[in-house]
Amino acid sequence: MISLKGKLINFFEAPKGETKEGREYGGDCKIQVLGDISLQNGETKCDLVTLTAHDIADFKDHVGKEISIPIGVFVNGKNAAFFIPRGSKPEIFKTAASA
Numbered sequence: 001m002i003s004l005k006g007k008l009i010n011f012f013e014a015p016k017g018e019t020k021e022g023r024e025y026g027g028d029c030k031i032q033v034l035g036d037i038s039l040q041n042g043e044t045k046c047d048l049v050t051l052t053a054h055d056i057a058d059f060k061d062h063v064g065k066e067i068s069i070p071i072g073v074f075v076n077g078k079n080a081a082f083f084i085p086r087g088s089k090p091e092i093f094k095t096a097a098s099a
Helices: none
Strands: 002-013 029-038 044-052 066-076 079-083 091-093
Touching: 002 044, 044 079
Parallel strands: none
Antiparallel strands: 002 029, 002 066, 029 044, 066 079, 066 091
C-alpha cells in the first residue's frame, strides 16, 4: 500500500444529480489534499488531489494539518487515479509550529 502525504485543504459533498435514465449520482464526500509530487527529472511540483472519503468525520477536524492517508492506484486511460481504501484513517503529522 502506498500513502499520500500532504496538507488537508478542504472537504465537501459532491453535487447530486440525475441522469437522463433516472439514475441518481453524486453526493459523495470528498477531501482535497495538497501534496508534493516527485517528477522524473528530480524536480517537485505541488498537486491538489481530490479523493472520495468514506467517512468524512475522520477528516473534518484536520483541515489545515499535514496528514498521511493510505491510497490505492488504478489506471484510467493514460492517467493514474487514486482512491482511499475502505476503513483507512488519516495519520496526523505534527509540525514544528504545532508541537
